[in-house]
Amino acid sequence: MINRSQIxxxxxxxxxxxxxxxxxxxxxxxxxxxGFFLISIFSILLAGMLHSFGILISFAIxxxxxxxxxxxxxxxxxxxxxxxxxSSLGFSIGMAGLVYWFLSINELLLTASQTxxxxxxxxxxxxxxxxxxxxxxxSSLLGIGCLLFxxxxxHALEVSLGLLxxxxxxxxxxSDELISYLPNKYQPYAKRLNHVLTYxxxxxxxxxxxxxxxxxxxxxxxxxxxxxxxxxxxxxKQGLLIVASLYASWLxxxxxxISLLSHTGxxxxxxxxxxxxxxxxxxxxxxxxxxxxxAFANKQRVLxxxxxxxxxxxxxxxxxxxxxxxxxxxxxxxxxxxxxxxxRWYLLRRYVLHQYLPLHHTANTHLTTKKxxxxxx
Numbered sequence: 229m230i231n232r233s234q235i236x237x238x239x240x241x242x243x244x245x246x247x248x249x250x251x252x253x254x255x256x257x258x259x260x261x262x263g264f265f266l267i268s269i270f271s272i273l274l275a276g277m278l279h280s281f282g283i284l285i286s287f288a289i290x291x292x293x294x295x296x297x298x299x300x301x302x303x304x305x306x307x308x309x310x311x312x313x314x315s316s317l318g319f320s321i322g323m324a325g326l327v328y329w330f331l332s333i334n335e336l337l338l339t340a341s342q343t344x345x346x347x348x349x350x351x352x353x354x355x356x357x358x359x360x361x362x363x364x365x366x367s368s369l370l371g372i373g374c375l376l377f378x379x380x381x382x383h384a385l386e387v388s389l390g391l392l393x394x395x396x397x398x399x400x401x402x403s404d405e406l407i408s409y410l411p412n413k414y415q416p417y418a419k420r421l422n423h424v425l426t427y428x429x430x431x432x433x434x435x436x437x438x439x440x441x442x443x444x445x446x447x448x449x450x451x452x453x454x455x456x457x458x459x460x461x462x463x464x465k466q467g468l469l470i471v472a473s474l475y476a477s478w479l480x481x482x483x484x485x486i487s488l489l490s491h492t493g494x495x496x497x498x499x500x501x502x503x504x505x506x507x508x509x510x511x512x513x514x515x516x517x518x519x520x521x522x523a524f525a526n527k528q529r530v531l532x533x534x535x536x537x538x539x540x541x542x543x544x545x546x547x548x549x550x551x552x553x554x555x556x557x558x559x560x561x562x563x564x565x566x567x568x569x570x571x572r573w574y575l576l577r578r579y580v581l582h583q584y585l586p587l588h589h590t591a592n593t594h595l596t597t598k599k600x601x602x603x604x605x
Contacts, residue, residue, distance in 0.1 A: 264320055284332035288325050292354070295322030299360045315360065322363050326354075326370070341381045348374035361424060368428035376436065386461045390468025392433040393518060397476035399426040400522040401483075430519055430531055434538045437512035462508060470504035473518050480525050499571065506564060512542040 298318030305311040333346050351371030355364050372392075379385050398406070403422045407415050477496050478488045486492050500514070507514040519535035522528075547557050 264324075281332055281335040284328055284335060288328035288332050291321050291325030291328060292358075295319070295325060295363070296358060299358065299363070303359070319360060319363055322358065322360070323366070326367070341378060344374045344377045344381070347371075348378070355424070356421070361420075364421070364424040365428055368424055369432065372428060372432045376432075386465040387468055388436055389433070389465050389515060390472045392429055392436060393469055393472035393515065394475065396426070396429045396433055396519070396522065397472060397479060399429060400526055400528075401476060401479040426528075427531070430522075431534070433515055434512075434519060434535065437515040438538070438542070466504055466508055466514070469507070469514055469518075470501060473500045473504065473514060476518060476522060480521070483525075502567070512538070516542060 295318045298314050298321065302311045302315040302318065305314065329350055330347065333343055333350075336343075338346070348371050351367045351374065354367045355371065358364055358367065376385070376388055379388050379391075399422055403419075403426075407418045407422065410418055474488075474497055477493075477500055481488055481493055481496070488494075488497065503517055504514045516535050516539040520532060520539065523532035523535055543561075547554075547561070
């Protein structure tokens with residue numbers, strides 16, 4: 229006979245801490261709405277006081293501190309729905325704090341470069357301190373936006389693609405090696421921070437590629453750089469992106485013990501250079517291919533889907549823009565497709581077939597040996 233106490237001990241206990249995703253989404257939405265309502269009412273009641281730097285910076289610091297406390301407090305709560313509500317409320321107050329940071333710096337009447345530099349330092353500090361993934365993601369994206377604005381102010385916008393590609397390669401492919409040099413107690417924090425930076429930098433890389441696609445023809449005219457050759461600047465931009473892509477290729481090949489100067493490494497380097505040259509006419513091609521390869525190497529499905537969507541969007545944009553005829557675009561896309569099919573055929577013939585042919589030959593030899601032994605018997 230089995231005792232009931234034994235059955236109750238062996239039966240897994242049903243917990244009520246987990247909720248369906250749609251209920252969690254509703255709780256998240258309710259937290260956001262309630263947070264924005266509280267902040268709106270608070271701002272309306274004290275609207276007459278929000279005209280000085282001291283009051284604005286006090287509001288920014290207070291809301292950031294409250295948001296930080298709510299994030300830390302939500303991690304200690306075991307009930308899932310209360311945790312989501314408190315974290316979403318902290319997120320709402322934190323976003324309002326970001327707005328007050330911008331308004332307070334704007335009250336100093338500084339130049340655009342000085343304002344962007346101070347906001348960049350603030351976003352770096354908030355990204356390091358705030359213990360929430362979504363908040364860190366938005367804060368890091370704002371910091372990257374400030375950095376790109378500074379590059380624009382100092383007439384160095386063409387280095388943005390190469391710089392973002394280099395940072396994305398380091399965060400995606402070399403972060404484990406760099407984090408291993410830190411003490412063990414700081415490594416989990418560094419991994420969480422690197423996870424946020426990988427998503428932020430990759431999203432910024434795809435976004436700035438789309439920006440260059442949209443304004444490739446009128447970019448320098450709008451900036452007032454009449455003495456700058458746009459094609460020369462495009463060559464510089466694309467050359468730096470090719471160098472960063474080659475560095476990412478070297479990092480991936482190093483994982484498998486393959487030298488960049490080997491036959492495989494030279495083939496991959498040649499493909500990267502060819503895609504980079506094609507990106508002079510189909511903007512964004514190399515950047516999206518780089519993100520696809522890094523996401524596939526790290527098994528990051530979200531970034532892989534985002535990069536594939538961006539690649540398809542860039543190709544559609546290239547095909548339907550009015551800078552050249554559809555006949556020229558169709559011919560160029562046909563050449564690219566044939567080149568990719570030829571490269572696929574070569575890779576299958578050179579590597580995949582050579583990988584399975586020895587196995588097939590060994591299996592046939594084994595069967596022949598068994599037949600010969602049977603005949604001798």
